[in-house]
Amino acid sequence: MTTLTWRPEQNSLTTPVSYRARPVVRSTLGYPQVAAAISARNPTWTTELIESVLRQFREEVKIQISNGNRINLDNGFSFYPSLQVRLATPDSTMPPAGEVLQAQATCSRTFRDETAALTTLERLPSVEKSPVITSGVDVTTSLLDVVQSGRTLKLSGNDLLFDPSISGQACTITHPQESSVVQSNFSKIGPSEVLLVCELPDADNGEGVFQVQITTQYTENGSLRTGTYGRFIREPIDITIGPGSEKVFSNGGALAFSTMTADSGSGITRYRAQAVIDSQDLILRMSLLDMVEGGVVGDSVQVTGGGIFPVAITTDDGTIDATITVVDYTSLYTMVQQDYLGRCVDIFNVA
Secondary structure (H helix, E strand, O other): OOOEEEEEEEEOOOOOOEEEEEEOOOOOOOHHHHHHHHHHHOOOOOHHHHHHHHHHHHHHHHHHHHOOOOEEOOOOEEEEEEEOOOOOOOOOOOOOHHHHEEEEEEEOHHHHHHHHHHOOEEEOOOOOOOOEEEEEEEOOOOEEOEOOOOOEEEEEEEOOOOOOOOOOOEEEEEOOOOOEEEOOOEEEEOOOEEEEEOOOOOOOOOOOEEEEEEEEOOOOOOOOEEEEOOOOEEOOEEEOOOOOEEEOOOOOOOOOOEEEEEEEEEOOOEEEEEEEEOOOOOOEEEEEEOOOOOOOEOOOEEEOOOEEEEEEEEOOOOEEEEEEEEOOHHHHHHHHHHHOOOEEEEEEEEO
16 A cells, blocks of 8 residues: 655754654656556546646636636635735735736645545654755856866755764765775865865776765764765766767766767867756657856757767857767666756767
């Protein structure tokens, strides 16, 4: 039986100390996932039809609320408008709708009771305090999840403070297939930010893909606590214009999920490639990018299996025409989805 999991969490605003029960969400479903679940229980309805109806229902709710109507679905949900505004006098000018209109939604007591009857609660252990690394940014390029040997990496998060002079406390960079290097060159170590000049492990048997960990101790007699950054950080890859290929979107191992060939180009000395899983249709797409987050993006190609996929980008500096060959689609898709939360990016240095 599926359970609703929860864990106790301290409420620091109460005296004496109390604890709240926080649900632990297993997964987040969008239109395609909800449609697929409904179709599985009602095989005569296609997933595509159900998703179309769900999206049209959203549009209809929007239209009815904008017309000042309330929608009551028996034993289910209500949708209705409200105005969040405070007027000085009855004759005061009403601000524009975009500033005051709220679209409200509530569920009925019947729906809550029926849901509770299906639910079994499962307690999870309390989470101990430990370092939480929320981002790793290469200071030189200002790009997320990029690391370069001898360059500064900025780690941000919570409870990161440690003392590298005390045995066991450390910041470590590890290659999945090789060794670890305990970092020693820091310009800042604080509770929410650590700045270090990176020393990277050798990656002779794979690509430059690494994990970062911080181990600390919060009290003199307390146990060591370790926090691992949830995403891998990646080292730029050297590539030559011509027939040779380099691994792209690698997991750091010796086997290639996909490779890139820079077929032709001029003017561009550095570019990026990204593999993204669309949150709506769950399709993997690939494209080339410039070196600025939110900058120029080349046309994307859909990837639904192994094959050869042309990609290109044109910037003010020049052009790159490349080919990505997908060798192991299943492993690539799984890696991007699970290890990179749907987006994996590599940097290429054009030799």
